[in-house]
Amino acid sequence: MTKILLILHVLAAIVAVGPVTVAASMFPPAARRAHQDAGAGTTGAEVSTVRLLHRVCRVYGAVGLAVPVLGFATASAMGVLGSGWLITSIALTAAAAGLLIAFVLPRQDELVEQVAAGRPVERAATVQLAMFTGLFNLLWATVTVLMVIRPGSSTGA
Template sequence: MSHFFVFLHVVTAILFIGPVAVTTSMFAPTYRKAKGGDAGAAGQLRLLHRISRLYGMISLVVPVLGLILLFGFGEGKGEYGFHIATLLSIIAWAVLLFLVIPSQRRGLVAANALEAGDNPFTDEAAKARTNTTKLPGQLAMFAGIFNLLWFVTAILMFV
């Protein structure tokens, strides 16, 4: 039974974390294009944000399956690499939820990439328009932290 959960854990990591890693990395360059006047970039920003948000929420399955393996089946109980990897995956998910996705939302507002009626938060819109100079760097930095945490997690799983 534990082999089935290991299989699910690995497959969900590939299918759900992979797209999030790619879309979070693509958001900052696409944001720069949208702010530079590229008309198609606004639609790309919406799509990248939607994928990051949806797959990011679904990717919570990966650390949950890891915890089930760790505590339910005792897989790797004596190996501290698994404990650290599980902790890092939870931290990575929190970085995505609390830093990456809100920064992307501010980027959408700042690039006027939201459609009418899609932004009920006028305070957020005003805040995003006033502080957009650091936003591309923050978007890239948060995506890099998220991806680095997952990279280290993957290494710890196989060491």
């Protein structure tokens, strides 16, 4: 059962977190391009791209809740719930989720509205969003590293 839980946990991380990290990283430059091109009389494809990237972040962010749920189940089955590397991973995962919910998605909402309304998008807003997105991605990368090189790993790697 532990192997099945671990497989599901890893698959959930790949399928759910991967698209969020990529879409969130693509969003700031897409928002800048959409605004720049909006003045040139575009067909709205850029606005659709910004909306799609935001929707991917929201939907896959919600699906990503399966990652810690399956992670807790896996850790419980493995008997490592009290391990320092796991507690650190849980804290970093909570921080990443907090960043996504409190900073990334709300700023994306604002920029989607601005782009859709044809209002100017300030470069500072997209740079700040890119910073929060970078922190989100860095936290997930750190959790991934902890999962691979965790102390006491049975792989000997």
